Amino acid sequence: MNYFFPPILIIFGLVLYQVSQKSADQNANPFIVIILAYFFGILACVGGYFLFPSKQETSLLPMLKTVSWTALGIGLGAVAIEIGFLLAYRAGWNLGILPISVNVVSTIILILIGLFAYRESVSVEKILGVLLCIGGLVLITLRK
Numbered sequence: 001m002n003y004f005f006p007p008i009l010i011i012f013g014l015v016l017y018q019v020s021q022k023s024a025d026q027n028a029n030p031f032i033v034i035i036l037a038y039f040f041g042i043l044a045c046v047g048g049y050f051l052f053p054s055k056q057e058t059s060l061l062p063m064l065k066t067v068s069w070t071a072l073g074i075g076l077g078a079v080a081i082e083i084g085f086l087l088a089y090r091a092g093w094n095l096g097i098l099p100i101s102v103n104v105v106s107t108i109i110l111i112l113i114g115l116f117a118y119r120e121s122v123s124v125e126k127i128l129g130v131l132l133c134i135g136g137l138v139l140i141t142l143r144k
Contacts, residue, residue: 021085
């Protein structure tokens with residue numbers, strides 16, 4: 001797989017996701033919107049299962065046994081993200097501010113989790129990068 005394909009896919013997905021969330025009908029029940037979104041997501045995942053088979057020739061049932069609590073965490077996290085964005089846009093957040101705001105804060109939290117739980121290193125450059133992100137966040141959220 002190409003080194004740049006996954007980040008390009010993420011960028012495409014994030015842009016499509018944010019524009020779709022911002023454009024969702026204000027009168028629709030947010031959980032129905034997410035249920036339908038997950039239905040289409042499941043269809044895409046089923047297609048992906050067949051388009052990108054495992055390198056190990058294994059059927060679906062044995063693969064399900066390898067899934068741990070992480071699937072629950074991913075699912076609950078995804079629902080929190082989906083509903084959170086939908087409700088934030090309904091509350092009046094701007095498309096250009098909300099995603100970067102939550103990403104900067106969550107990145108800081110993840111750096112701390114990586115440092116303490118996974119023993120990842122934090123360099124001076126990472127710290128400076130975080131400070132620049134915080135500064136940028138302050139600048140874009142200032143109201144005139």
